[in-house]
Amino acid sequence: MKLTKCLRHAFDMVVHSKLRSWLTILGIVIGVAAVIAISSLGTGLQQTVSNSLNLGGDIVTVTPGFSRGGNFFGGFGGRGGGGDTATTKVITLDRSDVQVLRGIPDLALIDTNIRDQVNVSYLGKSGKVSITGVDPKVWGQITTTTLAQGIFLDATDQNVVVIGGNLASSFFSQPVGINKMLTIQGSSFRVVGILNDQSNQIYMPIQTVYQIVTDKTVDNYDSIDVKIKNKDDLATVIAKMKEKLMISRHVTNSTLDFSITSNAQIQQARSATLSSLNTFLLAIAGVSLIVGAVGIANTMFTSVLEKTKEIGIMKAIGGRNRDILLIFLLNSALIGLVGGLIGVVFGTILSGFMPSLVGGLPFARTLGDIVSLNSIIVALSVSIGIGVLAGVIPAYQASQLKPVDALRFD
């Protein structure tokens, strides 16, 4: 029998198969859907991570305190923290540290930051938000966020702020526009820029922040951001910074009281974590595919058993072993393909929801449409392959049936 005819008979068998055999393809459907969704998530993560690496890969942050545990997500949470709890001395960064850093020729820019909470109100509506004091001369060149409107802070005006996108659009009863006045800790500040992000942050010249908040000491910093001249030197520059700061702060490795983190390192740590998470999820999806394969094999064994008589008839009227083998193998492959197709559809839908499932994490924004044609082709080939593998033994059994025995079967 010609291959096309075998395929048609295999296809008819799929069309005529019972509900029960449709249920067994569920394993393939789930497996493929999971693989599609997870690998789309993985690609999305990688893209976001590499995008942000391109952006902030040359930024290094110095913070006071040293956590020996090491944060899983590389310094997401409590900055500083840890340190030597026995001593009562508060660990800070100050002008002398900045001075040390200025002595390192590999650094292009140095920005000093403090962070606090402030009361802010606009048109009668008020609330508490985070504020970051920054060096207005430098911040605009070192930050990785971009402006939606207006300008970054500059050295000329002290009583101005740049605010986060969310604070501008939806925090107050009305949107805040450029040149509007916000009341912060009782004083008025003009909005000169609105950031292209979703935050409620306020950025203000650091000297002004010292004046409006009560719990910060002038010239003590919560963190120092530096931009290095050449991104490729990242590791050596970090080592150099650490060495110089250790000398000036009179600490050794065991009494270290500051941390140096880089965007790149954070991202790398995060992406390593995520990719191992991804691998783990893929392994689970793989198990589901194996379950699917067993399901198909089971369907095929049942189908061969049910069709024993038909196989006998086919052999009596001229069907060769090869023909029978091919029909059943193609049938199995088609079942796999159907499972794969349904899986791809579900997987694609699921990928659309993935960003909101991992919501809250900053990388989750742009993943919607990263189901590639490639992964669909791979998924379908894999499902066909699984179908073939699962069908090999049943189809071989079918082909080896002796015509007399098969015809006697009822």
Next chain:
Amino acid sequence: MSTPKSELLLHLDNVWKIYDMGEVQVPALKGVTVEIKKGDFVAIMGASGSGKSTMMNLIGCLDLPSKGTIFLKSRDISTLNESDLASFRGETIGFIFQQYNLIHSMSALENVLLPLEFLEYDDDEALVRAVNLLKLVGLGDKIHHRPSQLSGGQQQRVSIARSLASNPEIILADEPTGALDSVTGKEVINILCELWEKQGKTIIMVTHDANLAKYAHTVIELKDGQIVKSYENGKSR
């Protein structure tokens, strides 16, 4: 003795079939020697359990003998490999079974097309052939019906059309009227007679019914796996 040709088509030479049931061995055929000439209409008679179906299966190359040799068109079928045997069977023998043995998910037409697909006939040629055969058996208006939509007699006619699809020399019918009432059974017998008389097919029919055996030219009687009687009816073409 009026068979026009005497070319030997089928030759069973001291054929034994012993079913191995583990502890016991059941000898279903015990040294059967038979020669069937081309163009003959043979009825194989005998009581239930006498070995008729076993003999049919061997003649139809669906099974191989335990001992002895079967020559079909002068070829020793035990020397053919599975694939050649299947094709040889498909080309040479058309089967008609007591239970019709149609494939239920296929229409009458698809059932008749199936042997032609196995023999890799050209699509158009196969279609014309199949439709003509269904017309020949009087089902020209029911070619798209499923077996379940046809009566027993109609199903048996589809199976006759199928047995003729590859234009085989031999039609092998195992109790072809066994599941039919006497009227439809008569119709089926008439078709077989026509095939014998008008198309020169060699017909080998198994039956336990002496009334049906009367239509045949040669009658072979089996008892306990052995041929006890073999004679020719006066009937001829």
